[in-house]
Amino acid sequence: xxxxxxxxxxxxxxxxxxxxxxxxxxxxxxxxxxxxxxxxxxxxxxxxxxxxxxxxxxxxxxxxxxxxxxxxxxxxxxxxxxxxxxxxxxxxxxxxxxxxxxxxxxxxxxx
Amino acid sequence: xxxxxxxxxxxxxxxxxxxxxxxxxxxxxxxxxxxxxxxxxxxxxxxxxxxxxxxxxxxxxxxxxxxxxxxxxxxxxxxxxxxxxxxxxxxxxxxxxxxxxxxxxxxxxxxx
Numbered sequence: 001x002x003x004x005x006x007x008x009x010x011x012x013x014x015x016x017x018x019x020x021x022x023x024x025x026x027x028x029x030x031x032x033x034x035x036x037x038x039x040x041x042x043x044x045x046x047x048x049x050x051x052x053x054x055x056x057x058x059x060x061x062x063x064x065x066x067x068x069x070x071x072x073x074x075x076x077x078x079x080x081x082x083x084x085x086x087x088x089x090x091x092x093x094x095x096x097x098x099x100x101x102x103x104x105x106x107x108x109x110x111x
Numbered sequence: 112x113x114x115x116x117x118x119x120x121x122x123x124x125x126x127x128x129x130x131x132x133x134x135x136x137x138x139x140x141x142x143x144x145x146x147x148x149x150x151x152x153x154x155x156x157x158x159x160x161x162x163x164x165x166x167x168x169x170x171x172x173x174x175x176x177x178x179x180x181x182x183x184x185x186x187x188x189x190x191x192x193x194x195x196x197x198x199x200x201x202x203x204x205x206x207x208x209x210x211x212x213x214x215x216x217x218x219x220x221x222x223x
Contacts, residue, residue: 006154031209033210033211035213040215041215042115042117042200042213042214042215042216043155043200043202043213044213045210045211045212048209048210050209056210058210088152090154090155092155097143097160097162098142098143098145098160098162098204099143099145099157099160100145100155100157100202100211101157102147102154102155102156102157103154104153104154105152105153105154107152
């Protein structure tokens with residue numbers, strides 16, 4: 001079964017705690033992306049990776065960190081430095097044609 | 112910096128009507144433009160991808176056009192159905208940066 005898996009679907013954390021969101025793909029795509037979506041808004045790019053062991057900051061990278069040790073995996077850590085972490089987080093991959101494919105998302109709530 | 116605008120933010124139409132959703136962008140140096148559909152609380156589903164050398168793409172009742180010179184793309188939905196109700200987002204991939212910029216979306220409601 002091909003696609004992108006994000007886990008968990010819902011995540012609750014206390015303020016001040018770091019939390020890691022999982023993103024796994026079996027589409028064999030080199031590029032992977034993390035986006036944040038707030039209510040009524042479009043997607044904003046957090047980090048992206050075009051190849052294993054390399055990644056770049058997006059438009060809103062402050063308070064987030066990523067790693068890309070394997071082609072299949074691109075975990076996102078939301079650190080305590082992120083001032084407004086409550087949001088819907090979407091992971092995507094990119095094919096050679098530039099087409100993007102999205103996972104089902106993780107809704108993070110920090111109280 | 113690329114900016115992508117989608118107007119209107121919301122649209123309500125009766126079932127059966129043909130409609131057009133608009134997407135405008137400021138930088139014509141794009142690699143491709145992709146239209147997505149998003150249902151509440153879900154991820155994005157790709158509808159159509161237009162490469163920068165193409166003018167339009169069609170899939171079923173959907174037709175997307177791209178005019179790089181004017182910085183515009185339109186998504187045409189024929190014979191709308193209640194099941195088409197969702198938020199539609201466009202995204203442009205910048206040639207140089209290799210990353211995408213999204214519009215805020217148009218929320219479509221099709222009334223039975």
